[in-house]
Each structure stands twice: as C-alpha cells, then as structure tokens.
Amino acid sequence: MAELSTASITDRLATLGSDRWAVHFEARRRVKAGDDIIELTIGEPDIATPSHLINIAEASMRAGRTGYAGGKGEPNLLSVLAQKYAQRSGQDIREDNVLALPGTQAALTICMLSMVEKGDAVLVPDPYYATYEGVVEASGADFIPVRMQSSNGFRLTVEALEAAMVPTAKVLLLNSPHNPTGTVLTHEEITEIGQFCERHGLWILSDEVYESLIYEGAFASAFDQPQFNPRTVVVSSISKSHAAPGFRSGWAIGPSWFIDKAQSVAETLLFGNQPFIADMTVHAVVEPDDTASLMAHAYQRRIALLMEAFANSPILSPHKAASGMFMMVDVSRSGLSGADFAMGLLDHGVAVMPGDVFGQQAHDFVRLSLTIDDQKLSQAVERIILFAKSLGDKKT
Ligand SMILES: Cc1ncc(COP(=O)(O)O)c(C=O)c1O
Numbered sequence: 360m361a362e363l364s365t366a367s368i369t370d371r372l373a374t375l376g377s378d379r380w381a382v383h384f385e386a387r388r389r390v391k392a393g394d395d396i397i398e399l400t401i402g403e404p405d406i407a408t409p410s411h412l413i414n415i416a417e418a419s420m421r422a423g424r425t426g427y428a429g430g431k432g433e434p435n436l437l438s439v440l441a442q443k444y445a446q447r448s449g450q451d452i453r454e455d456n457v458l459a460l461p462g463t464q465a466a467l468t469i470c471m472l473s474m475v476e477k478g479d480a481v482l483v484p485d486p487y488y489a490t491y492e493g494v495v496e497a498s499g500a501d502f503i504p505v506r507m508q509s510s511n512g513f514r515l516t517v518e519a520l521e522a523a524m525v526p527t528a529k530v531l532l533l534n535s536p537h538n539p540t541g542t543v544l545t546h547e548e549i550t551e552i553g554q555f556c557e558r559h560g561l562w563i564l565s566d567e568v569y570e571s572l573i574y575e576g577a578f579a580s581a582f583d584q585p586q587f588n589p590r591t592v593v594v595s596s597i598s599k600s601h602a603a604p605g606f607r608s609g610w611a612i613g614p615s616w617f618i619d620k621a622q623s624v625a626e627t628l629l630f631g632n633q634p635f636i637a638d639m640t641v642h643a644v645v646e647p648d649d650t651a652s653l654m655a656h657a658y659q660r661r662i663a664l665l666m667e668a669f670a671n672s673p674i675l676s677p678h679k680a681a682s683g684m685f686m687m688v689d690v691s692r693s694g695l696s697g698a699d700f701a702m703g704l705l706d707h708g709v710a711v712m713p714g715d716v717f718g719q720q721a722h723d724f725v726r727l728s729l730t731i732d733d734q735k736l737s738q739a740v741e742r743i744i745l746f747a748k749s750l751g752d753k754k755t
Pocket of ligand 1: 465568595608
C-alpha cells in the first residue's frame with residue numbers, strides 16, 4: 360500500500376513554529392514544577408483588555424451578531440478603518456481599500472500568499488519578528504535577510520537593501536516600529552526606502568502593529584506618502600494598541616485591486632469574520648482610549664530602569680528601545696551566544712528570548728520583555744547581571 364505523505368509546506372514550516380519558543384516553553388515547564396523563574400520571554404500586554412470593549416463584544420453576541428459574515432469584513436468596521444487611514448494619510452482611502460482579518464499575523468500571511476510564490480523572493484530586514492520566516496516560507500518564496508547592524512542602531516539602510524537585492528525580489532517586508540529592536544524609522548529613512556522599492560518595483564508590506572507604542576521619534580509609513588501609497592499594504596491590529604491579542608482583530612489596508620485579490624485568499628482560509636469582534640473593534644478604532652498611553656508610560660519607565668541597571672555591568676550592553684514592548688541586550692562579552700546565554704540564564708531564574716530566533720544579526724543578543732511589573736523586572740535584571748558576572752568578561 361502506498362505511504363501517506365504531507366505537503367512540503369509542513370516541512371518548510373516545521374522548525375519555524377513553536378520550536379522558536381523553546382526557552383519559553385522550558386521556562387513554563389520549570390515554573391510548573393515549582394522553579395522560581397521570572398519570565399521575560401513573550402510580549403503579552405500586562406494590562407487587562409479595557410472592560411468597555413469586552414462589554415461591547417458581549418452585548419453584540421447577545422444581540423445575535425454571531426452569524427456568518429462577509430469575507431471582506433463588516434461594513435461598520437470597514438468604514439471606520441477607511442476613515443482612520445484616510446485621516447492619517449490625507450489620501451482617498453475607502454472601504455474597498457480595507458480587508459478585516461483576525462490579527463496582524465493572519466494579515467501578514469494572507470497578503471504574502473497574495474503577493475509572492477515559489478520562484479519569487481522577499482527582502483526581510485534582519486533582525487526580524489520571529490514569525491516572518493514562516494510567513495515567507497508558507498508562500499514558497501525565498502527569504503532574503505537584509506543586514507541591520509547593531510553598530511548602526513539596527514537601522515535599515517538603502518545600502519544594505521541594495522547589497523541584498525536579488526532580481527526575483529517582489530516584496531520588502533517592513534516593520535517600523537520594530538520588534539525586536541524597538542527602532543523607529545524616520546520619515547526621511549522611509550522616503551529613501553520607498554524610493555528603493557520604487558526603483559526595483561517592490562511591494563512594501565508594512566507591519567505597523569506597534570504604531571501606538573513609540574517613545575522616541577515619530578511614526579512614519581510609506582502608506583502615508585502619495586508616491587509610495589500605491590505599492591504599500593499596511594497590516595495592523597488592536598492586539599497591542601488595546602491590549603487585546605486574544606480577540607484576534609486586525610486588518611490589511613492597500614490598493615483596492617490588491618485587496619480584491621487578497622480577499623479571495625482570505626475567504627478561502629476564513630470564510631468570513633466574526634461580527635461581534637467587528638463591533639468591538641469599531642469602538643476601539645473610533646473612541647479615545649488611554650490603554651496604549653498607559654502601556655507606553657510603563658514600558659518607557661522600564662526601559663529607563665533597564666538602561667540604568669545595565670550601566671553597572673561591564674559585560675552586558677543594552678540597545679535602547681525607542682518603541683514597543685522589548686529591549687535587546689548584547690551578551691557577547693560573556694563569551695556566549697544569545698542562545699547559550701538564554702539557556703544558562705534559565706538555571707539562574709530568568710527566562711529571556713535568544714536573539715537568533717530573530718535572525719542572524721541578533722545572534723549575540725537576548726530579548727527582554729517589558730511586560731512585567733517594575734519590581735519583578737528589577738529582580739530579574741539583578742539575576743541577569745549576576746549570571747553575566749559569573750561568566751566573566753571574555754573580551755578584555
Ligand atoms: C512585529 C509583530 N507583528 C505581528 C505580531 C502579531 O500581531 P497580532 O496579534 O495582531 O497577530 C506581533 C506580535 O507580537 C509582532 O510583534
């Protein structure tokens with residue numbers, strides 16, 4: 360009898376899913392077994408989803424908004440998202456530029472599947488968000504890392520883009536504000552990057568999920584510049600801005616002809632959206648809300664706390680985040696890679712993400728989450744500094 364087999368996508372993605380979170384899962388296992396471990400691995404907002412949003416979702420469910428919905432999204436949500444992005448960009452953005460989707464992650468994957476396939480290539484600034492390899496691999500396209508160097512503040516340059524460029528490239532997967540580095544690209548940098556994409560005929564797939572968590576600098580997007588708008592697709596969600604990742608509510612905004620094409624991919628995968636989530640998201644998009652500013656305040660304070668604490672360590676060099684929920688720390692003076700440092704640190708009571716999960720350029724780093732209260736964070740930093748001290752400075 361012939362053997363059963365699976366499609367190559369399962370092999371391409373095999374090591375790109377939960378394998379990436381091995382330190383995190385090991386920490387969870389040890390915590391369950393009674394170990395004292397402070398977790399600084401994942402970036403789950405540490406404040407509650409605003410209760411008025413939960414109330415709206417509940418009332419909407421009770422009012423019967425639980426049936427099948429159109430694949431593009433509920434009209435009320437499409438309308439407020441079109442208004443939001445029209446206002447932000449000063450351009451004529453309408454409902455047909457919008458696709459409502461369950462989170463940025465789904466939006467990234469659906470847009471990527473709609474843009475490229477085997478034989479194409481995608482430029483991805485390295486370091487990158489841990490799921491990006493999977494997003495590209497799922498499409499069958501080649502993943503082309505573009506070097507962002509820590510010595511240059513992990514900023515994306517046109518020189519690095521030109522050096523990485525291949526003739527088959529069709530998309531630049533851009534993320535600013537950036538996870539894991541927290542770097543925020545300026546309007547001028549975005550302009551130069553946009554011009555590069557124009558020269559080479561590339562899409563800009565712009566992941567803007569941290570738009571509302573910026574501490575230094577100002578948000579800039581290629582979408583908001585008229586000359587780049589026709590080649591830019593924005594993906595975002597309420598996961599971070601409203602501390603609501605479990606609601607899985609996000610969107611893609613782009614040229615109407617592209618949104619039309621991507622809608623068929625979305626419908627094949629999802630068969631529509633959840634009306635009660637759409638109602639709650641309408642409220643989140645329209646009504647003023649202090650969730651993001653509360654988080655931003657806390658994360659900014661914790662960045663200062665970390666910068667001050669690490670200033671006392673000759674071995675650990677923090678990269679100051681200008682946005683987001685994370686800080687990267689260079690551990691190379693300890694003589695260990697980020698991955699070995701993270702594994703060793705588990706035995707000293709702290710779980711952090713190894714840098715290489717975020718690309719080759721983050722190999723010497725670990726990533727610390729800021730989504731933990733100040734006291735616990737201070738305790739974690741003390742443990743990290745002590746562990747680094749025990750390893751010694753291997754570069755002197
Ligand atoms: C850069 C980036 N993009 C996308 C996501 C996923 O966001 P969502 O919850 O909207 O799917 C995250 C989550 O941490 C992220 O950091």
